[in-house]
Amino acid sequence: MKKVLASTGIGNATVDTVLPATTVTPGETVEASVQITGGTAEQVVEEVRLALETRAKTADGYTDVGIARFTLAESVTIEPETDERYPADIDIPYQTLVTLGSTRVWIETELNIDLAVDPEDTDHLEVEPTPRLRAVFDALEELGFSFRAADCEYDPYGRYTDGRQFVQEFEFRPQSGSFVGNADEVELVARTDAKGLTVFVEVYKRSGMLSELAETDEWVTRTTTENTDVTTISERLRSLIEERV
Known part of the structure; x- marks a missing residue:
């Protein structure tokens, strides 16, 4: 029994x-x-x-x-x-x-x-974030962006990972500096391994209704870092975001 x-x-x-x-x-x-x-x-x-x-x-x-x-x-x-x-x-x-x-x-x-x-x-x-990812967050803060949200999204096509069907997105919004009034939001997806960090950067900028309907108000690129130098990462991110806005 x-x-x-x-x-x-x-x-x-x-x-x-x-x-x-x-x-x-x-x-x-x-x-x-x-x-x-x-x-x-x-x-x-x-x-x-x-x-x-x-x-x-x-x-x-x-x-x-x-x-x-x-x-x-x-x-x-x-x-x-x-x-x-x-x-x-x-x-x-x-x-x-x-x-x-x-x-x-x-x-x-x-x-x-x-x-x-x-x-x-x-x-x-x-x-907690790895030292490289923390440096990316600090670099965005230097550029005037503040953390807004993070969530895990289902990604059936494995666009940002090697076949894994979910991905974490970090959202930042400009609160000070030159991007206020030019960029609505920056979203990051990080792919980390023992050698380095690849960051996919999606920039949403202020644009007219026609651009939004045509889905031309967003843009994705990537950057890779093997160090934790905030100044270097900040300069690289600034260049990437400025290309869009």
Whole structure:
């Protein structure tokens, strides 16, 4: 009877992932610990899985999407009322989204138990920008732009990434400086790896109604940086934006 109840979630095993800190940066490795506590009956866990997830905006609302997935252990027998601990090195991929605006990122740990309710644990993360991306944000601030919003958008064609079907957009608006009155908004999409940062820049400028209807009031280009020199990045962004406005 205990096994029957456990299969419905009553007296089931539980899982808890313990992180040394919840603030991370893409590219780093987090040393975590996964604790599984047995329930009232012996259970066989087919897989102990960890997934780094976020949510993407679609035409029908938001949907959860996976950034990365890991299998920590397989075919584990959990005895009743016992504790099992498993160390886990969780690599935070460079393409992990930054938790700005409405963007959320979390680690979900799941025990895959055949013919039973799968126990889960969710740990939300604060993901900070990489030094290169932070330098881009600082450069835009130098140019008089202020951060407005960030969101994860569904991108079925993988336009800005290598096949991944979602992308994070950062929106900035001019608050001071020479772009006030000339540019409505600048949107950024960042593609990061260990070698550098590619930033796709979309500029929306003030224009007449006919231009807006013809979709000629926006323009996309890209720039790449391998350093964190704010002045150099600022000059490059200024040149790109001035080409449009």
